[in-house]
Amino acid sequence: MDKPVEMFDRDYEWSALARFIEDDQPGATLGVVSGRRRQGKTFLLDAACRAAGGFYFGATEAADAESLRRMSAALTAHVRPASPYHFSDWAEAVDALLALGAERPVPVVIDEFPYLAKASPELPSIIQEALRTLRDQRIGSRTRLLLCGSALSFMGRLLSGNAPLRGRAGLELVVRPLDHRLAAEFWNITDPRLAMQVNAIVGGTPAYRREFARGDTPNGADDFDDWVVRTVLNPETPLFREARYLLAEEPDLRDTALYLSVLAAVADGNATRGGMAGYLERKATDIAHPINVLEDAGLLHRDADAFRDNRPTYRIAEPLIGFYHAIMRPVWDQLERPGSAARVWQASRRRFTSNVLGPHFEQVCRDWALHHADPEVIGGLPARVGRGVVHDPKARIGHEVDVAVIGIADGTRPPLLAIGEAKWNDTMGIAHIERLRRIRDLITQAGRYDTSSTRLLCLSGAGFNDKAYAAAQTDPDIQLVDLEALYGME
Known part of the structure; x- marks a missing residue:
């Protein structure tokens, strides 16, 4: 064949x-x-x-x-x-x-x-x-x-x-969506920053380029905003209503209003069951069923906390649905009126960066660590990659870890190969590295993982300052990962 x-x-x-x-x-x-x-x-x-x-x-x-x-x-x-x-x-x-x-x-x-x-x-x-x-x-x-x-x-x-x-x-x-690297190649985008922005909206679904956008791809970084306006936010294109149709086509989603509200809660940053319940002003037990149905339908993904048991978080599995709930659904009536897309997008740009692009970048970093990263960079072959919150008993606060790379257990405790912080719009420096060192110490004290060889990953969409580069040159445990590395364009 x-x-x-x-x-x-x-x-x-x-x-x-x-x-x-x-x-x-x-x-x-x-x-x-x-x-x-x-x-x-x-x-x-x-x-x-x-x-x-x-x-x-x-x-x-x-x-x-x-x-x-x-x-x-x-x-x-x-x-x-x-x-x-x-x-x-x-x-x-x-x-x-x-x-x-x-x-x-x-x-x-x-x-x-x-x-x-x-x-x-x-x-x-x-x-x-x-x-x-x-x-x-x-x-x-x-x-x-x-x-x-x-x-x-x-x-x-x-x-x-x-x-x-x-x-x-x-x-x-x-048959899964294309990953971020293949999606960039499929969309014929060689600029990794532009590729990440496009991927945060349409993900790796092939039909969205060929049929739904009629082959329209951004003509460089300066064309990204115009591309969003003329494709995803354009009522004349199939992409405009696609997120709604994806829900309507699922046979198990009967009370669509409740499912839409659950997805809206997650898109607004409420990633836990308690957060979703608070957003919807319901009891956590009331939304257990819709969460399970959305999981089974492949629209919501459950991520276990790498450091705390029974503290899962949820994320929207289809980027276009996340974009719809964060950007389009709150102003749907305006978008349906011709000529309003540019004004709406201009007002939504900051929300796109914080609620869509930032979380998507973090997930791509986790996918990179699991499927693409050189074992020399992350300290070995990962068994799983997740995220989590590390508790600081003295300060009585929790430290979020965007990327936690856990190796294959070869004894009583699995090795923690690496922990990382992912920042889309921040130039990372020595403060980020010191924070990761502090978190590594806290994980060591907890005793759940073997941290004797844990690497510190700084993953940034905006680059690193001189102090970060200097620290990485003197300490082999520190790894700086930029967009070129994430996309294999080094």
């Missing part, structure tokens, strides 16, 4: 699909592909079917009888049998799909599978029965059946617990 030349990256996903589809072992097999909307799953799977001569079916939200008619018509057009298919039920349709692989391995894709399962809840059980180990239709087939969906809460349950298809899948592939 040759990957299409027009497909950007996705080398890992394409290789995984190719291995699954081209596996010549006898017997039909099942694969599950999931991921948030607009990540290119349909393009990926359709291209795989074209490359391997397979069958692709895109489900729609429809009644069961209509979906069966559409499946019958699509398979008739693909196979061209002597008489057209007229499936009376899904068991008959699934057996016809297994028959496609009678002579060779053939990919068969059912895209947006949750739509079919919503209308016919027994469908996963029907597929389970069709793939029963000793069943003749399965043994005589080499169909590679791929179920795909964007409803993460549903797809997550498909193979979990006591679900009918648990243990049946030979492939479980998640």
Whole structure:
């Protein structure tokens, strides 16, 4: 299977699909592909079917009888049998799909599978029965059946617990957004500061450049503000309402007003359950369910505190939703009026920096430490990277740590490879380094981690002063990380 030349990256996903589809072992097999909307799953799977001569079916939200008619018509057009298919039920349709692989391995894709399962809840059980180990239709087939969906809460349950298809899948592939480095390359941005600003709004979702912004990218740093006005804040573009549609498309989000308010609370800086409850003037127990649903839907992410148990914080997983709640939702009526975007953006610029860009920069720094950083820089191979608050008993205050890099435990205590402070707009100096040293001492006193080799990371979007450079030259534990390093442009 040759990957299409027009497909950007996705080398890992394409290789995984190719291995699954081209596996010549006898017997039909099942694969599950999931991921948030607009990540290119349909393009990926359709291209795989074209490359391997397979069958692709895109489900729609429809009644069961209509979906069966559409499946019958699509398979008739693909196979061209002597008489057209007229499936009376899904068991008959699934057996016809297994028959496609009678002579060779053939990919068969059912895209947006949750739509079919919503209308016919027994469908996963029907597929389970069709793939029963000793069943003749399965043994005589080499169909590679791929179920795909964007409803993460549903797809997550498909193979979990006591679900009918648990243990049946030979492939479980998640198509994720592009990371900050690939996103910069995809948007054709070589200025790391500009790349970070764009990434804080649209993240790594491929469709936002090609389809939603019609290929419009900022023409240099001076064009960033104008680009925001003519794309994301422009009522004429699909990006303008996309954040609202992402919520509306999630099947488990019924009381959308409450979910919107929870996301708004997080966008306003209320990252704990208590903070969210206070913002909404409700009890913490009242918002436990919407938080869990938003987590399952992949819209809210839970981060454990690296230094305190049972003190998690939450962040919005999709940058565009965070931007919408922090910048657009409070002034939605103004933005819907043509010609108001420039004025609104000018008034919102400071809020964008503090509520959107700053937190996003911190998260990118954590992602860099986990996936991209040279082990020589952070002191080893990380097992996990998080954030947290270190308590100072004498001063009776808590010190926030933006980046905490924990290594692989090889004894009683896991090693704390590095702690770091991330500042988007501040030129970092010796005061930041001294603060990190003080925090390292406090962590040592607490005794939870081995801090004998803990590095101190200063991560800045604005650079460092001479004293910081001098300290880094004399102390190998001090590492200065700028935007070029984060983007691998050193």
